[in-house]
Amino acid sequence: MPLHRRDFLKYSALAVAATSGMPGFLARAATQATGQKTLVVIQLTGGNDGLNTLIPYSNGAYYAARPTIAIPKKDVLTLGSDLGMHPSLKPLMGLWDAGQLAWMENIGYPNPNRSHFASMAIWHTADPTQAQAEGWIGRIAEKIGDPFCASNIGSSTPLALRAAEFSLPSIEAVDNFQVKLPAGLEGAFGAMLDAQRGGEADYLVRATRQMLSNTQKVQANVGKYRAGATYPEGKFAAQLKDAARLIASGTGQRILYVSLGGFDTHAGQRGEQDDLLAQLASGLAAFQTDLERQGVAERVVVMGFSEFGRRVAENDSAGTDHGQGSVMFALGKGVKGGIHGDSPDLEDLSLGDIKYKQDFRGVYAGALTNWLGLNAREILGGDFKGPQWLA
Amino acid sequence: MTLAPHxxxxxxxxxxxxxxxxxxxATDAQIRALVGSEARTVARDLLNFDGATAPGNPFDPMQAATPGAGLQLIRAGWLFELMYGPHPLRExxxxxxxxxxxxxxxxxxxxxxxxxxLALLRRHAATPSFAAFALDVARTPAMLRYLDNDQNRNGKPNENFSRELLELFTTGIGHYTEEDVKEGARALSGWTFTGGRGNQKYLEVPKFVFNPKQHDTGRKTYLGKTGNLTGEDVIALxxxxPATALFVARKLHRAFVSDVPSDAAVKGSAETFARTGGNIRAVLEELLSSEAFYASRAAVIRGPVEFIAAAVRSFGxxxxxPKQLLNLAQTAGKMGQILLQPDTVKGWDGGRxxxxxxxLLQRMQLAAALSLGGNAPKLEKPPTPLALLGTERAATVTALRGLSAKQQTYLMLISPEFQLA
Incomplete structure (x- = not known):
C-alpha cells in the first residue's frame, strides 16, 4: 500500500488544536503538571474466585464447601498460619518475601450485586447506588484537568476511564499507536476537521483531535525503551510490557489500566482459574523486574481487583456461581506487604456468600490520597476508611 | 398508532x-430510486424479506480443519452476507x-x-412473536452451552442462563429478585443437549433434549406466579x-434511531410491542416510518461491522x-467487534x-486499504458524497476540492459523517 510514515511534527498544528477545540475542562489541560507516581490498575474480569486465590487452608469449612475444586493444603503457598496463595501465583512469592505484596481481605460494598455488569459498573464508578455515569478515573481526569492523565492498555475503554465529555485513551499496542496519513492529504484532513458541525459529528472531531495529540505524546519518547525483563507469552503480558514502556519513557500518565478476562468460572473452574492466575502472576513478576531494571520501581504500584468473588460452595459443574466479596491485591516497592484485614467467616454467610468487611472505596481512597496525592473525597464523593496498604 | 408517522x-x-x-x-443510484416514495410503503417493503442468501458464498465452516478455522469461516461467511446479501435489513x-x-x-x-x-436469528429477525423467538433461542445448543443451562440439574441448579434471561434478554435489571433467578433455574433444569461436546466433535451436530429425570417438578414462584412451572413457562412469563416491552423497544431504538434514544419514543414502541403481543415486525414497520426515525439524523455511531458493510455497499x-474477506472479519475485531464474540454476555454497548x-486509528487504516491501497476493490464509478456522507451538503464536502477520486473516497471514509448513520 502506498502509505508513507509521516513526521508527527507535521500534524502538530492539528493536535495543538485539540486543547483549544475541546470544551470545558480540556481548555485547562495543557498546563497541568504530571505527577511522579504511577498507579497501575489490574482488572480481573468475570469475577475472580477470591477463596481459591487467597486460600483459608486451615479452615475445614472451606474444604467442606468445595469437595472438588478446593486447593489441597499441600499445594497451597503458605503465607501464614491460616492463609496461603494459589500455587499458580508462585512467581509472586519473591515479592511477598520482600514485603512488596499486599492482600486486602474480604472486600466488597453495601447491597452486593451479582450481575457482572452492574457490579463492574459499581467498581468502575465507585458508586454502589449506580447513580454515577462517570468512572472514578474519568473523574480524576476532569478534576485535575488532564485528558491524558490515564490510559487503558487494550482496545476498548472501560467505564472506569470514561468522563462526561470524553473517554481517556485506549492504547491497544504502543507500536501501532500512531497516525499514518497518506501523503498529500494533510491539508484536506485539517480542512475536514475544521468544518463546522454539531451533535455526534462534533464529538467525533473532538475525539480525533484528542487522538492526534495523544499519539504524538506517546511516540515522542517510547523509542528509547529497551525491555529489562523477559515477559511471558500472551496478550496480558504484552500489555504489561507496554505499560512498563510508557512509564519508563516518561509519557506522563498517572494511571494505567490493564485487564485480564475469563474469570467467570461456572464450570470446570480448576483448569481455567489455574491458568489465568498463572498468566497474572508471571506477567506481574516480569513487569516488576522490568521496572526495577528501568530504575522506576520506586514510583509504581499495582492495585488489582475483580467485580466480585464467587459462591463459597462449589456448584455441580465443578465451578462456582457469582458471589459477593473478594480479595484485592497490591504490589510494588511502595506497598506495605502482608495481609490487610480479617478473613471471612465461612460459617456465617449471606445467601451462600461471604459477608464483606472492607469497602473497596477505602482501598481506592488509599491509592488516591497516599499514592497519587489527590483529594479522595472529591473523587469518591465521601470519606472511606480502608486498610493502610501503602508503606 | 403510538408513534407519529412521517x-x-x-x-x-x-x-x-x-x-x-x-x-x-447504499449507492447513489439506490438512494435516488427511493425519492418520492411513501415512508410506510418503503418500510413494509424493506421488512418483507425471505430466507434468500447471497449466491456464491465461498465460506463453509463444515470444511474447517480446526475449530479456530471454523470460527474464521463463520465470521467471513456472515460478513459476505452482510456485504452482498439481498436482504441487508434482515442482516x-x-x-x-x-x-x-x-x-x-x-x-x-x-x-x-x-x-x-445464526439461522434462527435470521428466521426470527422480524419475528411476529418475541416470546417464541426467546424460547427457540433458549433451546439452541449454542445458548445452552454458552450460559451453562446444559449443566442445570434438579437439586443442583446452575443459575447462569436463568439470570441472564431476566437481566439481559427480557425485563432488564430492576424488575426481578434474586429469588426469581433461583426459581427460574429450577424451572429450566433438565434442558440440555446431546452430541457435539468437546474439542474433537466440533463438526458433530448437537441436539436439544429435555431430560425429565433432571427436571425439578416442584412448585416455584416466578415473577409473582406460582405453580409447577416449566422452562417454557418461565420464558413466556x-x-x-411489561418491562420486557420497554427493554426490547429501547434496543430497537438504539439500533435504528439514536445512541441516546428519547424515552417518549421508546415508550411509543413499547406500547406497540405490548399491544401486538411482542410482534417485532409491527414495531419495526411503525418505527421505520415514524417522524421520530426521520427526525434523528446522524445520531448512531456505526460499529466496526457496520463500517465495513457500509463502505462496501456504498461502493456498489x-x-x-475470499482472503480479503477473512482479513476484513479480523479487522473488525481489531476495531472492537469480533463477530459472535463480544467481551461479555451483555454484548457491545455501542455508541461512543x-x-x-x-x-480511530484502525478506522483510518482500513479506510486507506479500501480506497488507496493496492488491493482496494476496483470500482466502476467512485462513490459520491451522497452515498458516503448521507447528504450532498455535508461539512466534509468542502475539504474534497482538488483531490483525486481515490483520495476523496479515503477522506470521506474517515470523515465524521461516514462514522455515523
Missing part, C-alpha cells in the same frame, strides 16, 4: 438516511439479535450449533413481562477475494464506546 414523500436526504440505518448504506437485525441473545465463540466452538443459532458491493484512540 407523512411527507421521501427526499434525497430522507432516502439516504433510511438506507444508512436499514441497509448499511442488520441479525446483528442486533446476536448482540441481544448473546453467545460467545470463546466458549461455543461447535460449528453446527453456531450455524443453527419473562418475555411477556464490488467483489473481493466504539470510539477511542486505537479504534
Amino acid at each position: 407523512s411527507r414523500p421521501l427526499t434525497l436526504d430522507d432516502a439516504a438516511h433510511l438506507l444508512r440505518r436499514t441497509a448499511f448504506g 442488520r437485525l441479525t446483528l442486533l439479535w446476536s448482540n441481544h441473545f448473546v453467545i460467545g465463540t470463546d466458549k461455543v466452538r461447535n460449528m453446527p450449533s453456531i450455524t443453527e443459532y 419473562a418475555a411477556g413481562h 458491493s464490488p467483489r473481493m477475494e 464506546e466504539w470510539i477511542n484512540d486505537t479504534t
Whole structure:
C-alpha cells in the first residue's frame, strides 16, 4: 500500500488544536503538571474466585464447601498460619518475601450485586447506588484537568476511564499507536476537521483531535525503551510490557489500566482459574523486574481487583456461581506487604456468600490520597476508611 | 398508532438516511430510486424479506480443519452476507439479535450449533412473536452451552442462563429478585443437549433434549406466579413481562434511531410491542416510518461491522477475494467487534464506546486499504458524497476540492459523517 510514515511534527498544528477545540475542562489541560507516581490498575474480569486465590487452608469449612475444586493444603503457598496463595501465583512469592505484596481481605460494598455488569459498573464508578455515569478515573481526569492523565492498555475503554465529555485513551499496542496519513492529504484532513458541525459529528472531531495529540505524546519518547525483563507469552503480558514502556519513557500518565478476562468460572473452574492466575502472576513478576531494571520501581504500584468473588460452595459443574466479596491485591516497592484485614467467616454467610468487611472505596481512597496525592473525597464523593496498604 | 408517522414523500436526504440505518448504506443510484416514495410503503417493503442468501458464498465452516478455522469461516461467511446479501435489513437485525441473545465463540466452538443459532436469528429477525423467538433461542445448543443451562440439574441448579434471561434478554435489571433467578433455574433444569461436546466433535451436530429425570417438578414462584412451572413457562412469563416491552423497544431504538434514544419514543414502541403481543415486525414497520426515525439524523455511531458493510455497499458491493474477506472479519475485531464474540454476555454497548484512540486509528487504516491501497476493490464509478456522507451538503464536502477520486473516497471514509448513520 502506498502509505508513507509521516513526521508527527507535521500534524502538530492539528493536535495543538485539540486543547483549544475541546470544551470545558480540556481548555485547562495543557498546563497541568504530571505527577511522579504511577498507579497501575489490574482488572480481573468475570469475577475472580477470591477463596481459591487467597486460600483459608486451615479452615475445614472451606474444604467442606468445595469437595472438588478446593486447593489441597499441600499445594497451597503458605503465607501464614491460616492463609496461603494459589500455587499458580508462585512467581509472586519473591515479592511477598520482600514485603512488596499486599492482600486486602474480604472486600466488597453495601447491597452486593451479582450481575457482572452492574457490579463492574459499581467498581468502575465507585458508586454502589449506580447513580454515577462517570468512572472514578474519568473523574480524576476532569478534576485535575488532564485528558491524558490515564490510559487503558487494550482496545476498548472501560467505564472506569470514561468522563462526561470524553473517554481517556485506549492504547491497544504502543507500536501501532500512531497516525499514518497518506501523503498529500494533510491539508484536506485539517480542512475536514475544521468544518463546522454539531451533535455526534462534533464529538467525533473532538475525539480525533484528542487522538492526534495523544499519539504524538506517546511516540515522542517510547523509542528509547529497551525491555529489562523477559515477559511471558500472551496478550496480558504484552500489555504489561507496554505499560512498563510508557512509564519508563516518561509519557506522563498517572494511571494505567490493564485487564485480564475469563474469570467467570461456572464450570470446570480448576483448569481455567489455574491458568489465568498463572498468566497474572508471571506477567506481574516480569513487569516488576522490568521496572526495577528501568530504575522506576520506586514510583509504581499495582492495585488489582475483580467485580466480585464467587459462591463459597462449589456448584455441580465443578465451578462456582457469582458471589459477593473478594480479595484485592497490591504490589510494588511502595506497598506495605502482608495481609490487610480479617478473613471471612465461612460459617456465617449471606445467601451462600461471604459477608464483606472492607469497602473497596477505602482501598481506592488509599491509592488516591497516599499514592497519587489527590483529594479522595472529591473523587469518591465521601470519606472511606480502608486498610493502610501503602508503606 | 403510538408513534407519529412521517407523512411527507421521501427526499434525497430522507432516502439516504433510511438506507444508512436499514441497509448499511447504499449507492447513489439506490438512494435516488427511493425519492418520492411513501415512508410506510418503503418500510413494509424493506421488512418483507425471505430466507434468500447471497449466491456464491465461498465460506463453509463444515470444511474447517480446526475449530479456530471454523470460527474464521463463520465470521467471513456472515460478513459476505452482510456485504452482498439481498436482504441487508434482515442482516442488520441479525446483528442486533446476536448482540441481544448473546453467545460467545470463546466458549461455543461447535460449528453446527453456531450455524443453527445464526439461522434462527435470521428466521426470527422480524419475528411476529418475541416470546417464541426467546424460547427457540433458549433451546439452541449454542445458548445452552454458552450460559451453562446444559449443566442445570434438579437439586443442583446452575443459575447462569436463568439470570441472564431476566437481566439481559427480557425485563432488564430492576424488575426481578434474586429469588426469581433461583426459581427460574429450577424451572429450566433438565434442558440440555446431546452430541457435539468437546474439542474433537466440533463438526458433530448437537441436539436439544429435555431430560425429565433432571427436571425439578416442584412448585416455584416466578415473577409473582406460582405453580409447577416449566422452562417454557418461565420464558413466556419473562418475555411477556411489561418491562420486557420497554427493554426490547429501547434496543430497537438504539439500533435504528439514536445512541441516546428519547424515552417518549421508546415508550411509543413499547406500547406497540405490548399491544401486538411482542410482534417485532409491527414495531419495526411503525418505527421505520415514524417522524421520530426521520427526525434523528446522524445520531448512531456505526460499529466496526457496520463500517465495513457500509463502505462496501456504498461502493456498489464490488467483489473481493475470499482472503480479503477473512482479513476484513479480523479487522473488525481489531476495531472492537469480533463477530459472535463480544467481551461479555451483555454484548457491545455501542455508541461512543466504539470510539477511542486505537479504534480511530484502525478506522483510518482500513479506510486507506479500501480506497488507496493496492488491493482496494476496483470500482466502476467512485462513490459520491451522497452515498458516503448521507447528504450532498455535508461539512466534509468542502475539504474534497482538488483531490483525486481515490483520495476523496479515503477522506470521506474517515470523515465524521461516514462514522455515523
